[in-house]
Amino acid sequence: MGHCFPGQGKEIKIELNRLYLLNKFGVDKYFANNPEQSGNYYYLDISFDKMIETCAHEIAHYIQLVKHDRSSCESDLVLNNGRYNAKLACEHEKFTQEIYHLIKQDYSAWERK
DSSP, X not given: OEEEEEOSTTOEEEEXXXXXXXXXXXXXXXXXXXXXXTTEEEXXXXXXXXXXXXXXXHHHHHXXXXXXXXXXXXXXXXXXXXXOOHHHHHHHHHHHHHHXXXXXXXXXHHHHO
């Protein structure tokens, strides 16, 4: 639901799926048709919490790209794209969790106000 990739020079671009905008209208699930499973329906979690998790995941990629000029996460293993690196994936997961908690903590404090 997101993507982080190098731009020009030192620029890094982070994109989020536009489906997250539906959350602003009170939608927390997006139902879709899965043609691979004979038209069965499934849903994507597009809740605000899932968007925060996706942002944290993509920011972790950004940090790794700046730090190592490359990044890896468990998705690379699942996709079998040849980019999986266990050490980087472990670091990525740690960064993601730390960033998620920072965002969630700040958002919760802001929401209480």
